[in-house]
Amino acid sequence: MASSSAFSTYTLHGSKLASRIMLSNSFNEYTCNCSSLYFRQSLCGKSSSLSAKIPFGRLQNGGLVLKNRFKCMEVESAPSVMVGNKFLLDDVIEAQQFDRETLNAIFEVAHEMELIEKNSPGSQLLKGYLMATLFYEPSTRTRLSFESAMKRLGGEVLTTENAREFSSAAKGETLEDTIRTVEGYSDIIVMRHFESGAAKRAAATASIPIINAGDGPGQHPTQALLDVYTIEREIGKLDGIKVGLVGDLAYGRTVRSLAYLLAKYQDVKIYFVSPDVVRMKDDIKDYLTSMGVEWEESADLVDVASRCDVVYQTRIQRERFGERIDLYEEARGKYIVNQDVLHVMQKHAVVMHPLPRLDEITVDVDKDPRAAYFRQVKNGLYIRMALLKLLLLGW
Amino acid sequence: MASSSAFSTYTLHGSKLASRIMLSNSFNEYTCNCSSLYFRQSLCGKSSSLSAKIPFGRLQNGGLVLKNRFKCMEVESAPSVMVGNKFLLDDVIEAQQFDRETLNAIFEVAHEMELIEKNSPGSQLLKGYLMATLFYEPSTRTRLSFESAMKRLGGEVLTTENAREFSSAAKGETLEDTIRTVEGYSDIIVMRHFESGAAKRAAATASIPIINAGDGPGQHPTQALLDVYTIEREIGKLDGIKVGLVGDLAYGRTVRSLAYLLAKYQDVKIYFVSPDVVRMKDDIKDYLTSMGVEWEESADLVDVASRCDVVYQTRIQRERFGERIDLYEEARGKYIVNQDVLHVMQKHAVVMHPLPRLDEITVDVDKDPRAAYFRQVKNGLYIRMALLKLLLLGW
């Protein structure tokens, strides 16, 4: 969502908002009992002449639900939408945008979503909202997760998994023009792109919320959120945990983001276990040190597994090795999570994996209750339901 | 929709219809207060044994909504469905099928759709209806516009963007057989095809409405409608306007259709501004002359822009130049809409473009309120909502 503020603060507006819209029921819909509705001022300062669509909830009792498609020029300088004392969430672009309090708040909503998905015959929370999945490279797994999240909440979806071939993109249309077209058709855009920074550019253009579903080697923030949420759900806490990151630590986007987010918590200890050719890079190590997070490298997976709350395994990506198949074969077989590893793991500990997995976790591990990776998939659904709800309806 | 009448009149039935179905509320749903329902006779004369589905509105007050899937043989010779004094719209195949009165009526409905899209939480006008997007060549922009239109009205969508690879088409199935299959799954078909005339063939076969979303170099009638609608919305009138058509006038389907439709209005003046290699062809010039429309060619974009209500810019299509990249490069840089052009344009005038654009409109133009091309995109949504509503529910 475009705003006049600088990029560094584009997604969180720190000002507390007076309480005109109040939480009113367990599904977090909002009663609006004001006769006139005000809009967030920051959006009205933007230079674009596009209309701004700011979600602020729904009128209850079957009353008219306004979807807030007013042009900025119609809005006088006014107090912003008030949603208790919660921050407003405009876009989801990168893992770094979330502080600890925001993460906790999102996790609370994700837990509510878990209950909705399990107990209801189909929530109508996002009925009437339309999500566009604008994927410039295919990622069926991520796309289906977002589309399931939207539909589980009663929302609708426009899909394109071939946006790179999108006749317009192929003809040379800029990302910005594409976004301005697609925002005319939908209420929120979930975007996957092959270029780092694309999501940020889209958010700077769009007058509707953007969720980054992965942009090149850069960011995949919803994966990072679901990983942390899974640890919190499985272990029951995030402060004081010990996490072993295993496998491809050099190129694996997930382990890098996870290390980054874990640094927001207290007394975390991180172990790095990887073949030499794909060791964790110095930028993350330096960052952890600067944040006071204890970390060490180890070549002994069994030893690390015996100490950790979480063994986070990743796939060695063949495509990173070019023609050096010999190095790939050496690396991929080195650290396998199998019965030997399970044997030393603590009873409360869990094995996680961002999937897909090849043979870096043996299939016989699946039956163990500590194998958390398919529950992790499901948590991705809940996190995405939560983000869609927050971006479209607010807290 | 198949009918026994000749092609030249296949989409508009000129007979006025008695008034059994009356407009009853602001969403243009219809109350039917007759105990027996009659059908349009013309459809029952067709040779096909397929059943005909003729939309005639919905019973109100939660009563049963009939979707009109009766076979013709069950219908005795009877007066047609009566919808005030409006013409019936069966299919949307080509821009030429619309006369001025029909265009105005469609625009009125499009304006209602604009209000629905902006103010409602999700209309249920087309709830229970299913649209199939049968695209023989990908066009994500057009497809998303139609699918958004259907979903904004509460309808559902079946999508295929690979109909050319459609196992059946690839195996040699005729278009007619494909249509007979897909009409069994849906209530309306939006079709994009690579062959001119394909939409007409589909409409001759189908017992449900067909909308042509572009068939080869031939027709793209919804683009033509949204262009005229945009002029009417932006300028406030169509009679007496001055329009500059700029860029690729030889191959550009949109400018040719637009010239054709503008000829239906009074005192229109058209300026053609194009590189020599892509000048407007004589057929359109002759047609305009025969209709009494004043036109002239000019090489001076700034001069034309200062006189016009609408500057309609188009992209020079590289693919038209084959190996003569030199000619392409010369043509594409010749007429650019930029600040110089804006400077001379009248305050009420607008810049339009069918998109995608490359650099034939500079990005700094976007901020000017006279840049209407993204509003034009949105008008495409309203026009498509209107057509879906009219074809499925009637006027």
Added chain:
Amino acid sequence: MASSSAFSTYTLHGSKLASRIMLSNSFNEYTCNCSSLYFRQSLCGKSSSLSAKIPFGRLQNGGLVLKNRFKCMEVESAPSVMVGNKFLLDDVIEAQQFDRETLNAIFEVAHEMELIEKNSPGSQLLKGYLMATLFYEPSTRTRLSFESAMKRLGGEVLTTENAREFSSAAKGETLEDTIRTVEGYSDIIVMRHFESGAAKRAAATASIPIINAGDGPGQHPTQALLDVYTIEREIGKLDGIKVGLVGDLAYGRTVRSLAYLLAKYQDVKIYFVSPDVVRMKDDIKDYLTSMGVEWEESADLVDVASRCDVVYQTRIQRERFGERIDLYEEARGKYIVNQDVLHVMQKHAVVMHPLPRLDEITVDVDKDPRAAYFRQVKNGLYIRMALLKLLLLGW
């Protein structure tokens, strides 16, 4: 749906179930008047730690509709869901899994679906349910039929027609892991795969129902069901019918399955009419003989057509002939259903074809009321609606 029972019985549980859930209205929704709900025991014996989702119907009068996502460990040994004296249907994997009674029961539900599709403005029977179409090879015709079926019943759909390129499958993920991911996003999976037996593997893994929409040369059970249903609807009976199977009998999956299913009925006579190179194979002939079904081969299509209730024509598949185009051309022209064939056919008899057709039925046959192939398409919709309803809500 995974179960602890052996494959040979995986889809039908023979035990009769006490009657806690009773049929209560014409749409076959169920009233549940028990205070505690019980689950099918067989599912809880499976080794996987995944939660099991067992459909048992809906509470009426707007009450909470439970979608049964409870983990097995929470379920004590209890009587199974009771649905009159009907068998439970877990998955649809192969035509052989259905006995005559089950077929008849499915056909009854399909006929109800026909009424729903024709008369209602959009059933809400499956509202809140989500179907994933996981197609490892494209088959737009089959996919649209399933998606239409789901949407006609108010359900929602997640689509992927590129599952083979599915980043995860392309990266080496097993089918089992993919299924465990997709089952987290949906309530039922419709799967098309290029390998024989893939559907069976998916069903053994999944905790939600699987429908086989074709797996390699093996099975395409919903096509077989719709063929038998069409005969029953068109001819009014299955016992005592005479059926001519024409065309490619060697490779045609549909005629082989149809022969297999017809053997379940009394006094059926089957004629095989095919070019020599694609004659019916001995396994089916032997099976028919062992079941007491009379059959004969004939080279005279007109003679056979004059005797039969059903002439089931099929396409000669060019891809089966490799470089022997001469043999293909000879075979494809040999047995054509045209006016000569129609002329000798009995008045009540019908021509069927699984489609797509090339020229093995001439286009002028379409107009004859005995041309049943487009009605057959529609019956496919009803059969799929019935199966989705049965697998998600029970009988």
